[in-house]
Amino acid sequence: LVLALLASPLAAALKLDIDGQAIVDQLLHLATYSDDPNPAVTRILFTENDMKARGYIKQLMAEAGLTIREDTMGDIYGVLPGANPGAASVSTGSHCDAIPLAGAYDGTLGVVGGIAALRALKEAGFVPAKPLEVVMFTSEEPTRFALSCSGSRAMAGVLDAGYLDSRRDENGTSYLAAATAAGYGAATYGEMLQGARRTPADLAAFVELHIEQGPLLEKEGTQIGIVTAIAAPAALRVSFSGDGGHAGAQLMPWRNDASLAAAELALFVEHAALSAGSWDTVATAGYWDIKPNAVNSVPREAVLEIDVRDIDRERRDGGVGSIREEAAKIAQRRKVRHSVDIINQDPPATSAPAVVAAAAAAVSELGYSSKRMVSRAYHDSLFMAQIAPTAMIFIPCRNGWSHRPDEYASPADIARGVQVLAHTMARLAGDAADAKQEL
Amino acid sequence: LVLALLASPLAAALKLDIDGQAIVDQLLHLATYSDDPNPAVTRILFTENDMKARGYIKQLMAEAGLTIREDTMGDIYGVLPGANPGAASVSTGSHCDAIPLAGAYDGTLGVVGGIAALRALKEAGFVPAKPLEVVMFTSEEPTRFALSCSGSRAMAGVLDAGYLDSRRDENGTSYLAAATAAGYGAATYGEMLQGARRTPADLAAFVELHIEQGPLLEKEGTQIGIVTAIAAPAALRVSFSGDGGHAGAQLMPWRNDASLAAAELALFVEHAALSAGSWDTVATAGYWDIKPNAVNSVPREAVLEIDVRDIDRERRDGGVGSIREEAAKIAQRRKVRHSVDIINQDPPATSAPAVVAAAAAAVSELGYSSKRMVSRAYHDSLFMAQIAPTAMIFIPCRNGWSHRPDEYASPADIARGVQVLAHTMARLAGDAADAKQEL
Ligand SMILES: [Mn+2]
Ligand SMILES: [Mn+2]
Ligand SMILES: [Mn+2]
Ligand SMILES: [Mn+2]
Numbered sequence: 001l002v003l004a005l006l007a008s009p010l011a012a013a014l015k016l017d018i019d020g021q022a023i024v025d026q027l028l029h030l031a032t033y034s035d036d037p038n039p040a041v042t043r044i045l046f047t048e049n050d051m052k053a054r055g056y057i058k059q060l061m062a063e064a065g066l067t068i069r070e071d072t073m074g075d076i077y078g079v080l081p082g083a084n085p086g087a088a089s090v091s092t093g094s095h096c097d098a099i100p101l102a103g104a105y106d107g108t109l110g111v112v113g114g115i116a117a118l119r120a121l122k123e124a125g126f127v128p129a130k131p132l133e134v135v136m137f138t139s140e141e142p143t144r145f146a147l148s149c150s151g152s153r154a155m156a157g158v159l160d161a162g163y164l165d166s167r168r169d170e171n172g173t174s175y176l177a178a179a180t181a182a183g184y185g186a187a188t189y190g191e192m193l194q195g196a197r198r199t200p201a202d203l204a205a206f207v208e209l210h211i212e213q214g215p216l217l218e219k220e221g222t223q224i225g226i227v228t229a230i231a232a233p234a235a236l237r238v239s240f241s242g243d244g245g246h247a248g249a250q251l252m253p254w255r256n257d258a259s260l261a262a263a264e265l266a267l268f269v270e271h272a273a274l275s276a277g278s279w280d281t282v283a284t285a286g287y288w289d290i291k292p293n294a295v296n297s298v299p300r301e302a303v304l305e306i307d308v309r310d311i312d313r314e315r316r317d318g319g320v321g322s323i324r325e326e327a328a329k330i331a332q333r334r335k336v337r338h339s340v341d342i343i344n345q346d347p348p349a350t351s352a353p354a355v356v357a358a359a360a361a362a363v364s365e366l367g368y369s370s371k372r373m374v375s376r377a378y379h380d381s382l383f384m385a386q387i388a389p390t391a392m393i394f395i396p397c398r399n400g401w402s403h404r405p406d407e408y409a410s411p412a413d414i415a416r417g418v419q420v421l422a423h424t425m426a427r428l429a430g431d432a433a434d435a436k437q438e439l
Numbered sequence: 440l441v442l443a444l445l446a447s448p449l450a451a452a453l454k455l456d457i458d459g460q461a462i463v464d465q466l467l468h469l470a471t472y473s474d475d476p477n478p479a480v481t482r483i484l485f486t487e488n489d490m491k492a493r494g495y496i497k498q499l500m501a502e503a504g505l506t507i508r509e510d511t512m513g514d515i516y517g518v519l520p521g522a523n524p525g526a527a528s529v530s531t532g533s534h535c536d537a538i539p540l541a542g543a544y545d546g547t548l549g550v551v552g553g554i555a556a557l558r559a560l561k562e563a564g565f566v567p568a569k570p571l572e573v574v575m576f577t578s579e580e581p582t583r584f585a586l587s588c589s590g591s592r593a594m595a596g597v598l599d600a601g602y603l604d605s606r607r608d609e610n611g612t613s614y615l616a617a618a619t620a621a622g623y624g625a626a627t628y629g630e631m632l633q634g635a636r637r638t639p640a641d642l643a644a645f646v647e648l649h650i651e652q653g654p655l656l657e658k659e660g661t662q663i664g665i666v667t668a669i670a671a672p673a674a675l676r677v678s679f680s681g682d683g684g685h686a687g688a689q690l691m692p693w694r695n696d697a698s699l700a701a702a703e704l705a706l707f708v709e710h711a712a713l714s715a716g717s718w719d720t721v722a723t724a725g726y727w728d729i730k731p732n733a734v735n736s737v738p739r740e741a742v743l744e745i746d747v748r749d750i751d752r753e754r755r756d757g758g759v760g761s762i763r764e765e766a767a768k769i770a771q772r773r774k775v776r777h778s779v780d781i782i783n784q785d786p787p788a789t790s791a792p793a794v795v796a797a798a799a800a801a802v803s804e805l806g807y808s809s810k811r812m813v814s815r816a817y818h819d820s821l822f823m824a825q826i827a828p829t830a831m832i833f834i835p836c837r838n839g840w841s842h843r844p845d846e847y848a849s850p851a852d853i854a855r856g857v858q859v860l861a862h863t864m865a866r867l868a869g870d871a872a873d874a875k876q877e878l
Contacts, residue, residue, distance in 0.1 A: 284737055
């Protein structure tokens, strides 16, 4: 079947009208739904701006002629029915939430670009044998509930109800309460998670379009990256607590300043990554919470959230272990209490050869340059890969920058990425006309 | 005159009814006006809880029979008129704002205790020759506008209008706008500052009652501290900025993580204080602001606010200089941009011998144990000392703790402190009966 699709003359003959600048205009409009002034984009799960962004995504889906449905977790689907309505779907998608002070392209490209791909296929008169769908996954970013990819984790059935309930936001609000307030949710966590569940029988393939978030494609002048593996991330939270005190009156020998324990650990995290022996190891103390956080007070509590990634799971877990050990040593030396909490330690994902082959055939048919590469960033694809044959398509982004206001991808690169996505999905879904000929 | 007062038989005969537990009850009621649940107290300038606390303070002043007035900056006065209404006032007071997650005694003791002292004098039938006043100073803590002691600085005439306007809160709101919204303020900064101005002609003496915020009185079993000098604080803000990036995709060799520059500087601040050669040197990086502050993002900006104190101004300024130099070295080594901003670098204050003598006479008359000591913490007395003969009275607090929820002073120590305050103020103001005999 795959070989038949790769050879399909109709798919090869598809001429799709994809306007890169029009997609950029949509991305920049989406960016206006932000808690910080543009070009910065801050869009936190189920806030007012997130709800406005969801409304805009549904509007784009409706304008593209897609059938819209939303699930209990807050994922949004746009579906282009296939000739065989009972067939498993060929799916694409990404996220629209944005960490504080991020940019306009991370995630959003895969949603807005996915809608544009399905719209172009429909307008070209292409009728897929299998249904096509584009998903806006809910809260890929961990900002509000310190949990990434809650939508795709739920779809894959790897999100535990009790664990999800334990991830409270800074006001103590639960995911279920926040989802319910936003018009999603269900009577219980079990029902909410079940309402988002997908199964392998349900999904023929998943392919996500994304900016690279690294510098390689741009540096080498390569137009398309085809992702063969997604690096495995781990995240841990380390909390230190001391006795605090007044910054004037608490003399130095009697202090146990929690922020200084955190400072030492953050520097060790950098050291651990630099000494791991591979460029593929990265480690970051990206989140700091210092209390009471006043200039005239000795810090009493310090929380660090630390992200460790590698394409090699053993090396990554070795790094996590050494950070745990160092945290204990620092706590003992500085006479502070401490605790370590593993936020996640997910397995890496390998792309499905059939999906990689479909993307490669699409690239070759379109005449673009491409390379196989590893995704070092976290994506919903990591979890979709547990229930569907999965791959990703990368386009270059300026200087490899991401998670910052000056994140940028050119209209021409965006148009190429969406062309490759559309052709790949068409190949994976099959042309209804071919399918009839085959019958 | 001072000798006459010290010898005053009537003042010596004063028997004041001071109920420590009643004062504690008032302090604990005041503590309920807090943005965090008790025992933690968080009370930020001109917020809803701060306004409620102000209402309660005015209620206590009214119940004590004091005449209330408020100035343009937001300072609140309770006045007990003297027999000679044109005479300069004998003043006491402290603050009711509280940094995040602080306790119930810092500052509040000097306000609630000051009201109790004036009330007891009035109820004992004591008529002062000079007017007595108790002040609730506005925003002694620097939380909202990164500026401490705004009320007492304005009273002393050492607060610049342009500088005050430059201290914006995290929403960009100015002091003038916030004060106006709270029912204070004036048409211009100049008018607002002028409206709070006091002059030496206006003030016969100032004496502030406060918990020690250090462990010495409790350790030595001494009941009262008489402050002879207030250590000189300096505060600086150091900002580092790098290029940020995605925590997965930005490889280690290309990073310039701003938080790690801050971590190195915070550790240097500790080192600088420990190696200064004196226990009187303390230095703290108490305030951290990391951006974007997300677990999956390399920190792009890091701001540290650093507090350096010493009883020796030269040694303190040497420490500030070495921190500036180290910040520049770290920025160069880590390839981050940086800037240093001096928030304040105020001169130390020496207590006035006449006020110290009055307090010592009061202690001796009451039969309490006492010692002369240095205040290492910042107080409104630091600025009042520039326009009035000033001293402070300290009482023990548990473990020397302050700026934390378990801050505590016993009802018995509080009663002793208020007795000493009342007797000291009576001595400084003179007894109207004596004054008439002298005429
Ligand atoms: Mn992201
Ligand atoms: Mn993303
Ligand atoms: Mn304080
Ligand atoms: Mn205080």
